[in-house]
Amino acid sequence: DTGVSQDPRHKITKRGQNVTFRCDPISEHNRLYWYRQTLGQGPEFLTYFQNEAQLEKSRLLSDRFSAERPKGSFSTLEIQRTEQGDSAMYLCASQGRVDEKLFFGSGTQLSVL
């Protein structure tokens, strides 16, 4: 069990650029979640996958955001035409089939200049 891995740890980009983050869940975990966290706030739910199916998207996930989980393994979160308001920590979590616990990665810190 190597834990949930997120890449990159930090990303600095200019406004208007596209960025993509990757999450590798714990192997055999079928549920995967993306959260966003801004300074001083708790994590906010963005989207949820069960295997490869994206079952829910938060209203926070604007049209500029897209997430995929091909083959039900790793997941990517892409933000197109980034805005300064997108600056945040993006957290990924995975969960096993019969487990109540969510296991979080260390996140990707995005700074949009």
Place this chain on the structure above:
Amino acid sequence: DAKTTQPNSMESNEEEPVHLPCNHSTISGTDYIHWYRQLPSQGPEYVIHGLTSNVNNRMASLAIAEDRKSSTLILHRATLRDAAVYYCILRGYSNSGYALNFGKGTSLLVTP
């Protein structure tokens, strides 16, 4: 989702017990009470969860009021490494599976 109310911050001395309160007066019968904590520069970490009965594990204890409208996370002997933001979250069944809706949590300061 039912909401929880926690103090913004608490302070404890090292090696003393810490009682972190959480109010959830609108909890429904099927809502589980979860606690997570987040250390600086890390993702949240599971601490404990329960439904009706008190729960113990190696990290902490969870005391749930009889009417389930409040709960208390108990750290039996605080260490400096327990300094973190502690989140009390209600998890009910929804289309988002087991998605947890975090609030602002309680920032715990542990002093030597």
